[in-house]
Amino acid sequence: MRNIILGLIAVFVLSNCKGDTSNDKASIVEYNEYLEYTINELLIENYSVFIESLVELKDSSIAFENGGHSLEELKQKYLNSYKNWQKLCLYEGGSGSRFGPSLDNYMQKYANTYPCNVEKIEEAILSDDYELDVKYTIQGFPAIDYLLFNGTSSEVENDFSVENKRHLFLQAIIDKMIVQVSENATSWENTKKDFIANSQSGTNGSFSKILNGITEYYEQQIRKAKLAYPLGVFTQGTVYPADIETLYSENSIEMLSIAHKGFVDFYLGKNKDGVSSDKSLKGLLIKTEVKAFDSDDLLADVFEEKLNICQEKIDNIQGDYFTLMENKDSSLEEVYAAFQDIIILLKLEVFTALDDELSYSDSDGD
Amino acid sequence: MDFENIYKIIEESLNLSFGYILNPNKRVYLGYIFTSLLLALYVYKTNKVHKTFFKYIYNKQVWFSKSAFIDYSFVVFNGFVKVIFIGPYLILGLYGAYYLTDYLTVTFGEFNSELPKVYWLVFYTLSVVVVQDFFSFLVHYLMHKIPFMWEFHKTHHSATSLNIVTQYRLHPVELIINNSKSLMVFALVSGLFVYLSGGSLDKISVIGVNVLHLVFLVFGSNLRHSQVPLKYNNKVELLFISPFQHQIHHSDNPEHFDKNMGSKLAIWDWMFGTLLRSGNRGKLTYGLGEEQKKYNSFVGNLIQPFLWLVLKIFKK
Ligand SMILES: [Zn+2]
Ligand SMILES: [Zn+2]
Numbered sequence: 001m002r003n004i005i006l007g008l009i010a011v012f013v014l015s016n017c018k019g020d021t022s023n024d025k026a027s028i029v030e031y032n033e034y035l036e037y038t039i040n041e042l043l044i045e046n047y048s049v050f051i052e053s054l055v056e057l058k059d060s061s062i063a064f065e066n067g068g069h070s071l072e073e074l075k076q077k078y079l080n081s082y083k084n085w086q087k088l089c090l091y092e093g094g095s096g097s098r099f100g101p102s103l104d105n106y107m108q109k110y111a112n113t114y115p116c117n118v119e120k121i122e123e124a125i126l127s128d129d130y131e132l133d134v135k136y137t138i139q140g141f142p143a144i145d146y147l148l149f150n151g152t153s154s155e156v157e158n159d160f161s162v163e164n165k166r167h168l169f170l171q172a173i174i175d176k177m178i179v180q181v182s183e184n185a186t187s188w189e190n191t192k193k194d195f196i197a198n199s200q201s202g203t204n205g206s207f208s209k210i211l212n213g214i215t216e217y218y219e220q221q222i223r224k225a226k227l228a229y230p231l232g233v234f235t236q237g238t239v240y241p242a243d244i245e246t247l248y249s250e251n252s253i254e255m256l257s258i259a260h261k262g263f264v265d266f267y268l269g270k271n272k273d274g275v276s277s278d279k280s281l282k283g284l285l286i287k288t289e290v291k292a293f294d295s296d297d298l299l300a301d302v303f304e305e306k307l308n309i310c311q312e313k314i315d316n317i318q319g320d321y322f323t324l325m326e327n328k329d330s331s332l333e334e335v336y337a338a339f340q341d342i343i344i345l346l347k348l349e350v351f352t353a354l355d356d357e358l359s360y361s362d363s364d365g366d
Numbered sequence: 367m368d369f370e371n372i373y374k375i376i377e378e379s380l381n382l383s384f385g386y387i388l389n390p391n392k393r394v395y396l397g398y399i400f401t402s403l404l405l406a407l408y409v410y411k412t413n414k415v416h417k418t419f420f421k422y423i424y425n426k427q428v429w430f431s432k433s434a435f436i437d438y439s440f441v442v443f444n445g446f447v448k449v450i451f452i453g454p455y456l457i458l459g460l461y462g463a464y465y466l467t468d469y470l471t472v473t474f475g476e477f478n479s480e481l482p483k484v485y486w487l488v489f490y491t492l493s494v495v496v497v498q499d500f501f502s503f504l505v506h507y508l509m510h511k512i513p514f515m516w517e518f519h520k521t522h523h524s525a526t527s528l529n530i531v532t533q534y535r536l537h538p539v540e541l542i543i544n545n546s547k548s549l550m551v552f553a554l555v556s557g558l559f560v561y562l563s564g565g566s567l568d569k570i571s572v573i574g575v576n577v578l579h580l581v582f583l584v585f586g587s588n589l590r591h592s593q594v595p596l597k598y599n600n601k602v603e604l605l606f607i608s609p610f611q612h613q614i615h616h617s618d619n620p621e622h623f624d625k626n627m628g629s630k631l632a633i634w635d636w637m638f639g640t641l642l643r644s645g646n647r648g649k650l651t652y653g654l655g656e657e658q659k660k661y662n663s664f665v666g667n668l669i670q671p672f673l674w675l676v677l678k679i680f681k682k
Binding site (some may be wrong): 233234235236293340344347348349352361362363364365366 | 392457
């Protein structure tokens with residue numbers, strides 16, 4: 001027996017001499033390439049697209065006041081920039097796990113706090129100081145949604161023509177978004193070098209911050225805010241259909257679809273030309289060679305498949321989102337179930353596959 | 367299964383068991399061995415031992431005994447058991463925790479806690495240690511009280527000399543039971559706390575090395591299986607199990623049977639009436655007494671419980 005054990009030790013020592021081959025996790029170089037690509041090709045790009053569309057929205061709001069743009073044109077600009085926001089906001093992380101400049105300046109508060117507070121909006125329009133630094137429920141896209149879509153087009157046009165202050169307020173809240181978002185865009189330009197350089201794999205590394213951020217974002221902003229909360233999942237079944245995104249313009253399903261698609265594109269590392277990259281979360285996951293629990297397939301592929309299934313379910317939702325919420329329509333319950341599948345894989349398997357520090361350790365005797 | 371896979375499993379298993387000394391989650395981590403040595407030095411000084419400290423620690427009869435080689439064999443063998451039968455299922459603990467949080471959220475609605483995260487962290491850390499410790503005691507207690515389980519636990523008690531590796535001398539069946547217990551407790555406590563804290567306890571705080579557990583590791587849990595009789599103050603031993611109290615647990619003196627089954631805390635033994643404090647007990651000898659000879663080989667330890675089972679079934 002002694003000889004067997006000594007033999008085993010010898011084999012082990014020798015096998016380790018030829019270098020460590022068991023390192024499945026991605027290397028520092030790969031994390032670095034990932035960060036460089038994600039920040040430069042995806043994040044910065046999304047910022048500039050969004051800012052451009054915000055400026056167009058601002059111009060349109062001025063043209064609308066001067067009679068140069070119709071309400072219809074303004075609405076289109078609004079929807080366009082809102083859609084671009086859905087693709088950008090992922091790069092802030094969730095409220096408790098923000099990364100980069102969003103740590104100090106969480107744009108979500110100024111751009112997409114919903115439901116908006118209609119009474120407070122009307123109050124603010126008549127006041128001299130809007131207090132946009134603290135009153136999050138009177139600004140951002142949800143407030144514009146109310147201003148432009150509350151009633152028929154002629155009713156809305158009439159509201160604007162009766163009270164010129166309405167134009168000023170609309171322009172002020174668009175300006176506020178431009179200010180907040182530009183601040184972060186500049187800040188990213190100044191700090192991205194350090195952020196990318198921090199490519200260690202541990203909890204303090206930039207990759208881990210992004211992974212934590214987008215996970216909470218998915219749970220909080222996509223699953224909960226856009227669907228599960230109004231559907232009553234977190235409130236013992238009491239539904240809150242009036243708390244949906246775009247209550248007035250009724251574009252909730254499209255916004256949900258775009259936001260989710262943004263997440264899928266992030267996973268695949270799709271750039272503005274729609275080309276995927278291996279410097280993506282999926283790429284890193286493939287390198288780990290980890291298989292999904294209870295499956296012979298790679299976790300990277302299983303996760304992508306679940307994302308696609310979910311996207312399909314979202315795109316299959318038919319009808320008015322408010323009414324579907326009220327009736328707890330089964331198509332929404334199905335999307336919720338698909339969200340759950342993704343979150344479970346993301347939080348339990350993707351995390352453990354990519355982070356050494358997060359593997360639960362086995363026990364022995366006492 | 368092809369050759370490459372077999373090679374991978376062998377490599378992973380050996381890496382696992384030999385990697386313990388570099389893994390801060392394990393008792394035999396170099397750092398804890400160092401702190402244990404300091405404690406041993408303290409015992410050496412206070413007990414006025416008449417040999418050099420090196421000889422005191424490096425006792426050939428302990429480290430090269432037949433019993434010790436069975437310990438070493440179990441470390442290696444259980445490395446394989448872990449890689450094949452335990453490792454792939456560890457994620458079930460996270461699954462369990464997740465489903466529990468989800469179940470509580472859907473059933474009772476979201477729990478809005480006003481408490482700052484740091485409080486939850488403290489409560490969680492305390493609870494996980496206390497609950498894990500209670501279940502460790504309970505499972506150990508049952509292993510001593512239920513004949514079928516005792517057969518498997520005998521492997522651990524058949525050690526006739528104790529060294530730090532003896533803690534890994536466990537029958538694979540006991541190893542699997544212990545891991546199932548840990549996963550279950552982890553899932554219950556983490557799931558509940560993630561729910562109560564409204565998600566403010568993140569994965570890092572839930573899985574990271576538990577500070578309290580660390581204290582036990584640093585303060586000589588290695589000496590539980592050793593020749594170093596580290597005792598605590600008589601009153602302290604009502605609350606915490608000292609290394610010597612666990613050595614009493616291994617004693618082959620019938621007066622010491624089924625005593626001190628706790629892991630960290632002594633309160634469970636106290637409550638169940640199975641606590642023995644160190645006092646003055648003279649020199650202890652270890653093992654299974656009369657039955658010992660059947661357990662003097664690695665294979666004997668491995669198959670005895672199954673032979674017992676077969677006999678039991680035939681007698682009926
Ligand atoms: Zn025992
Ligand atoms: Zn023991």
